[in-house]
Amino acid sequence: MARRKSIHIGEFKHVNPIPNASRIGNLLISGVILGRDTNGAMPQLLEDQCANMFGHMKAIVEAGGGTTADILKMTVWLQDKTQRGPVNAEWLKMFPDEDSRPARHTLQMDMDGGALVQCDFTAVID
Numbered sequence: 830m831a832r833r834k835s836i837h838i839g840e841f842k843h844v845n846p847i848p849n850a851s852r853i854g855n856l857l858i859s860g861v862i863l864g865r866d867t868n869g870a871m872p873q874l875l876e877d878q879c880a881n882m883f884g885h886m887k888a889i890v891e892a893g894g895g896t897t898a899d900i901l902k903m904t905v906w907l908q909d910k911t912q913r914g915p916v917n918a919e920w921l922k923m924f925p926d927e928d929s930r931p932a933r934h935t936l937q938m939d940m941d942g943g944a945l946v947q948c949d950f951t952a953v954i955d
Contacts, residue, residue, distance in 0.1 A: 833853050834851070834853075834893075836848050836849050836857065836893045838889055838892050843860060848860065849889045852893050857899070858950075858951050859949045862885045862886055862949060863944055865878075866881055871943040875945045878915075878944070879916055879919045883919040883922070890950070893954065895954035899952040900931045901953050902931055903933045905948045906935075906946065907945065907946050908939070910936065912945075916935070
């Protein structure tokens with residue numbers, strides 16, 4: 830049996846032949862998560878992309894055997910890092926307890942294909 834397990838979710842697939850995440854033991858690390866909808870279209874609004882991105886993150890950690898409570902670190906890239914409001918809105922919905930939130934770092938990056946935001950995360954699953 831393979832030590833590493835690839836994690837795939839049906840509603841969000843990478844174009845390249847890579848999984849949504851990979852797990853070894855209790856460590857789960859995602860690939861890049863975009864804000865595409867379940868049909869593969871990129872919404873124009875940052876708010877919609879953020880909602881989709883957080884939804885994909887939840888689906889990925891659950892497919893890997895965990896919950897959002899297992900997410901330890903999240904990195905977010907924004908086309909314009911001054912536009913953190915929509916990210917923070919989804920962040921607070923997913924992690925409402927200020928005493929139990931993952932670490933997070935936000936960076937600015939030029940993105941293609943209409944993407945305004947993307948992320949990756951690390952989870953430790955008991």
